Amino acid sequence: MSRRSLSRREFGRLVGASALAAWPAASFAAGGAGQAVRPAGGALLQVALVTCPDYAPETLAAAVRQGWRSSRPPDVRGKRVVLKPNMVDVSAERPIHTDPRLIEALVLHLGDLGAREIVLAEGTSHNRDSEDLFRRAGYEAIARRRGVRLVDLNYDDLVPVRSVNPRATLLREMVLPRTIREAEVLISLPKMKTHKLAGITLAMKNMFGALPGMVYGWPKNTLHWNGIPLSICEINGTIKTHYAIVDGVIGMEGHGPVMGRAKKAGVLVMGDNALAVDATAARIMGVDPERVEYLALAHRIKLGSLRPEDIAVSGGRPDRVRTDFALDPEFASLRAPRG
Amino acid sequence: MTGADLALAAGFIRRSQNPDGGWGYQPGRQSLVEPSALCALALHAGDAPEAARRGLAFLESCQKPSGAVGVGPADTVGGWMAYAALLAFHALGAADRERRLRAWILAWEDASRRFSKTDIAEIAARFRYDASIQGWGWTPRTTAWIEPTALFILALRRTGTAATEPRIKSGLALISDRRVPSGGWNFGNPYSRSFELEATALSTALALAALGAAGVREEDAAAAAGLGYLAACLAGEVSTAALAWSVLALKSFPGRAALARDAAARLARLQAPDGGFRGNLFETALAGLVLSGLPILLPAAEGAR
Numbered sequence: 001m002s003r004r005s006l007s008r009r010e011f012g013r014l015v016g017a018s019a020l021a022a023w024p025a026a027s028f029a030a031g032g033a034g035q036a037v038r039p040a041g042g043a044l045l046q047v048a049l050v051t052c053p054d055y056a057p058e059t060l061a062a063a064v065r066q067g068w069r070s071s072r073p074p075d076v077r078g079k080r081v082v083l084k085p086n087m088v089d090v091s092a093e094r095p096i097h098t099d100p101r102l103i104e105a106l107v108l109h110l111g112d113l114g115a116r117e118i119v120l121a122e123g124t125s126h127n128r129d130s131e132d133l134f135r136r137a138g139y140e141a142i143a144r145r146r147g148v149r150l151v152d153l154n155y156d157d158l159v160p161v162r163s164v165n166p167r168a169t170l171l172r173e174m175v176l177p178r179t180i181r182e183a184e185v186l187i188s189l190p191k192m193k194t195h196k197l198a199g200i201t202l203a204m205k206n207m208f209g210a211l212p213g214m215v216y217g218w219p220k221n222t223l224h225w226n227g228i229p230l231s232i233c234e235i236n237g238t239i240k241t242h243y244a245i246v247d248g249v250i251g252m253e254g255h256g257p258v259m260g261r262a263k264k265a266g267v268l269v270m271g272d273n274a275l276a277v278d279a280t281a282a283r284i285m286g287v288d289p290e291r292v293e294y295l296a297l298a299h300r301i302k303l304g305s306l307r308p309e310d311i312a313v314s315g316g317r318p319d320r321v322r323t324d325f326a327l328d329p330e331f332a333s334l335r336a337p338r339g
Numbered sequence: 340m341t342g343a344d345l346a347l348a349a350g351f352i353r354r355s356q357n358p359d360g361g362w363g364y365q366p367g368r369q370s371l372v373e374p375s376a377l378c379a380l381a382l383h384a385g386d387a388p389e390a391a392r393r394g395l396a397f398l399e400s401c402q403k404p405s406g407a408v409g410v411g412p413a414d415t416v417g418g419w420m421a422y423a424a425l426l427a428f429h430a431l432g433a434a435d436r437e438r439r440l441r442a443w444i445l446a447w448e449d450a451s452r453r454f455s456k457t458d459i460a461e462i463a464a465r466f467r468y469d470a471s472i473q474g475w476g477w478t479p480r481t482t483a484w485i486e487p488t489a490l491f492i493l494a495l496r497r498t499g500t501a502a503t504e505p506r507i508k509s510g511l512a513l514i515s516d517r518r519v520p521s522g523g524w525n526f527g528n529p530y531s532r533s534f535e536l537e538a539t540a541l542s543t544a545l546a547l548a549a550l551g552a553a554g555v556r557e558e559d560a561a562a563a564a565g566l567g568y569l570a571a572c573l574a575g576e577v578s579t580a581a582l583a584w585s586v587l588a589l590k591s592f593p594g595r596a597a598l599a600r601d602a603a604a605r606l607a608r609l610q611a612p613d614g615g616f617r618g619n620l621f622e623t624a625l626a627g628l629v630l631s632g633l634p635i636l637l638p639a640a641e642g643a644r
Contacts, residue, residue: 091537126525126526127525127526127539127541127542128486128526128541129539129540129541129578129580129581131578131579131580131617132539132540132541132576132577132578132581135576135578155364157363157368157369158369158410158411160413196531196532213477214371214373214410214419214420214477215410215418215478216477216478217419217476217477217478217481217484218477218484218486218526219526221476221477221478221481221482221484222477222478222481224482225450225480225481225482255531255532255534258531258536259531259534259536
């Protein structure tokens with residue numbers, strides 16, 4: 001039996017495929033929590049693909065500026081901006097977490113644009129020892145150096161929110177951290193990685209870490225029981241992510257999101273629609289986004305689009321920088337054919 | 340820690356009490372069960388009975404007719420923070436509430452009975468643990484993990500449940516089964532397919548504290564490997580919470596008394612002039628209780644050891 005069927009059965013027993021099939025697409029006709037929705041009338045979603053060969057401060061600063069300019073970024077002037085990196089764990093040997101140098105470059109950029117307050121917020125998924133992880137990830141040092149507020153979302157104040165999915169079960173009433181609920185601008189900052197249970201993990205999957213562990217457990221186990229694709233879509237339909245930047249300078253291939261190998265893609269992928277950003281990043285990884293269960297579901301319920309004809313990519317076609325990430329053997333079917 | 344240090348911690352806690360009687364993880368934040376229970380315990384030990392009683396009243400408001408206690412008053416399902424409420428109900432003399440909560444904890448259903456034989460075989464093959472062993476999850480009816488299992492064992496033992504209680508024995512078996520082969524524990528997956536996952540200081544300290552509270556000796560293979568891993572962690576940087584739980588764990592193993600003293604001295608140095616530890620009320624209460632040497636978190640017989 002494949003890992004995918006195991007994960008569905010082990011973690012999605014309560015709702016599983018029937019709930020995916022039962023989700024009424026009409027409930028997302030307005031794009032859930034106000035995501036940039038699937039384009040109508042010929043308008044295109046905008047994604048910036050920026051070459052970024054290394055983490056040198058000047059390289060990152062130029063790449064972030066360029067990507068921001070050539071996409072549809074949010075207006076951050078005078079606003080509280082919450083950055084949600086990916087820090088499922090931290091290792092000196094493997095690139096698990098969003099690189100702190102990218103975060104610092106973005107913090108400086110947002111400061112230049114007049115952001116009133118910048119918050120770096122994460123709810124770690126495996127290891128709940130955030131004091132240790134924030135320190136080892138380099139996030140604590142950024143916070144201190146740049147005057148950024150560091151928030152452990154696992155223990156933040158709780159705000160109940162009704163899921164936008166009328167047939168939601170375990171997440172019918174979602175409990176969100178106040179920092180996420182009250183963010184004026186929320187930016188998802190994932191690492192470009194493969195994932196042993198979801199295939200790949202990018203901006204949408206990153207939002208698992210926005211839900212508080214003290215309610216959903218570690219490793220956010222309630223979300224696994226709800227079904228990973230369903231949970232990703234319910235969370236992203238309920239939480240508005242205003243912008244996403246995928247750290248693909250050095251990602252992770254193989255047995256991600258923790259035990260894989262470093263893989264250099266040398267890119268940042270940026271945009272205001274997480275699904276379009278993820279679909280573009282998937283193509284760069286050599287993955288067909290239509291074969292990724294949660295991306296296909298997100299497309300079906302209109303959280304945006306994964307179709308190339310709906311996405312204007314500045315900086316060139318994803319094929320141009322395609323760097324095939326080794327996939328977990330049980331997700332080999334996600335591989336996009338070449339040409 | 341001297342009495343004066345505990346008094347200093349208690350002062351920080353008392354000044355941060357919310358109008359509803361509870362405490363959040365930081366001053367001024369929403370009252371939640373875990374920090375409220377630990378803070379009430381610290382004030383009870385620190386000779387501030389009136390403030391402790393108001394903390395108890397908040398915890399009582401969180402208990403449901405089923406006996407369950409969750410993260411706060413609005414939580415109707417119950418969850419892992421019940422371990423802390425059990426400790427507080429016991430110490431503060433809320434006997435009937437303690438009895439009902441203990442019954443609820445002992446009846447807690449994890450996912451182990453929901454897996455089929457095929458599921459269990461596949462999990463054993465892929466993640467190399469026995470999913471049929473019953474423990475405690477973060478929330479009912481989900482998978483059991485190391486930390487909630489350890490916390491419930493600690494609380495049950497402290498409040499007088501025998502180590503021979505079947506749920507405690509099963510929890511101990513789960514802890515032993517989920518250990519990382521090279522020593523220590525993580526959240527509860529020793530492997531992901533062929534990859535051994537790394538242990539962490541916090542999970543290891545909690546697992547060892549539970550083993551110690553249940554009378555497992557340091558010669559036990561899992562305990563010995565875990566103690567070795569924890570000693571290596573303590574040679575480097577560890578978090579305040581991991582350090583506090585480490586002190587508690589090491590106190591249960593007489594052969595590690597010197598390491599326990601060193602860790603306690605190191606923890607005491609983290610106290611800020613305002614009495615707090617990192618400005619975190621849970622950590623302040625935990626550190627205060629651990630350093631006080633009072634038998635608040637360990638079984639009575641072992642508490643003074």
